[in-house]
Amino acid sequence: MLVLIFGQSIIAANQMRTVLPGQGMQWLEITILSLFVLLFAWVSAGFWTALMGFFQLLRSHDRYAIDSEVGDEPIVAEARTALLVPICNEDVARVFAGVRATLESLRSTGNDRHFDIFILSDTSDPDIAIQETYAWLVMCRDLGAFGQVFYRRRQRRVKRKSGNLDDFCRRWGARYRYMVVLDADSVMSGQCLTRLVQMMEVHTRVGIIQTAPRASGRLNLYARMQQFATRVYGPLFTAGLHFWQLGESHYWGHNAIIRLAPFMQHCILAPLPVRAQCRGDFIP
Template structure:
């Protein structure tokens, strides 16, 4: 593993130095002014995540194509015997806050029912851990829990607990469970309100924990549920493609210092209790107090204690629901942004593994890259307007642009290459033509969405300086049309950014600047995009188009039928005799 990490660090350093030198050469005409140096500095801040994503994708593609068993190649742990009875006790932790009790009951009831049918329910206890601060919703939760207790009496114990003091948010919720009931169980499977896992996925994680006592956290690979939200449908298709190559590539070099995403993961309770309590950050302001992005901190603390943290890159049986509209997507990202920036106080914690320390730094850079990108784009535009000579070298500038563009989309392109090379995956994603059309549209969508998010991150980080905070409120679930005034009120800064970009583009030679047109068009149309992609009408059109199809729509797993998802009722699997763009002759890939 050390050799792999040295190799990856060498790739990262070499790529960083090469791109830095290429950008410096691009800015060399006329010498280096303070504005040139500012542009170069901003560019360098954006590079680490771009380069890491690229090399993760390249390594992931090689593993997927040339390894006999890609999962074992990057997660070399004993997977256990599926026929062997479980011997441990596992708590299923459903962590909720002001959620829709009906949807929650559907998910939990299906998961428990599946475990009962598998004959494994006796090894599990379901805990509904509520941080709800609205009495009417709390009453619905209590009634839901009572129904579950009655339905599964004698088969699985169901416990409901509502905290009156929400200290620590979700991390505090789990910590409270550990203090009250942790000694009664070996493991805890952490679930968000929108999480759903099959019985095979759940028992598979438990068996791996039973047979590998040095694993402290085992994270499953979470994929999006079939959705009738147009916004989420396109987004999670891109995530689905990018995630597999990226996760396999990162697991190849991170190994036992892997990620924890805070849900759909199993924890070894005793070391989690002993070593993963989060510190309270001293001081005042939004970056002090409770740590919002708790998961990565808990992962590095578990690794510091000598236990492994691993990700199991199997696309099977582990699901979540993605934000249904753009405003909720931004709000979730801003919470992560505030939480990740808190890591600056934790990077120097004693005893952390080098990879763990690097992960905290990279988590910070992930969001610092947004204002750096805004600064880079703005600085480059201003430089061209204030000089009476050509301030860039066209040849090296084009090389930088297309190299970075390739790196940005490499994770998606790598997985697409693997999908097109395999008959089962081609069929599962709807055929090669449908895959290519969907990918092209999603890349354009992502290119328009990226500057919208960058503006949101930048403004929010500016607000943190003046004490602005995001907190931990209830999350929006399900398709709901955004009011036009609300969208315009929230996204007017993006619109102004788009107008400024369009004004700049209008004075340029379109033959030279056409690749950056989405950078202006996306923010300019942010309000329209937000409203349109939140409507049920566009969601239905997206489903009926069969573009951005995921394998669970081609051949829905049996467990998903329990959820009565609108996307499956309206999707290709529900349409008898629907002609494919390209017919396949292989069985669908296992999702």
């Protein structure tokens, strides 16, 4: 892919050079060409990704597809999954509307007994914390979800989000085979969550499966444009990324299913030194 991007960018830069008065020999023109190459390379990467995605979708075959060997097998009782929703001073109504929608979708599949939901709060504002507690109580009462949806607010809010997840893993991680970390505004369908667990059960050496998030419910014009773009072009670029990454994937930090045992064993890293550019505590 790099060869294609660089080759295409060099050809485009050469064409750009011919239209400049000094044929790219002046300092200002060299600066213009340098910026042009950087920006064109970004466009070229998108072009080759979309092109390969188009061919993948056209062929309807992907030898690296992880779901090709997965049927509709029932989930065994031991394959329990925790859905984690780390929050900190968030819009309470939005958070719990998303949790409610996810739980209701799970129940429609008949597989909700294999899932528990943990709302992990690091909220510092006491007024928002009271709203969170009340919203959790109302939701559990309305849906009969006591014992399935749990709310926990940390008193010692250390290490921010990574510390929140670390605390969950230490306290309750051994009870679950998988976990899915959601953003505060994430909503996942029960069908998608069930499929993720089924894929993990079939591919026992896979540690993480990343979904491809899509925007929804946006309000302003720019956000609506982004939402439209993800709906139309999202599958194309996702297929293209899958082609170039040979079945591997980026981890985007949320909406992915993770095998908990190896995660707890290997992925709790020491804090980065203060002098590091990305210093602090984190979980990869």
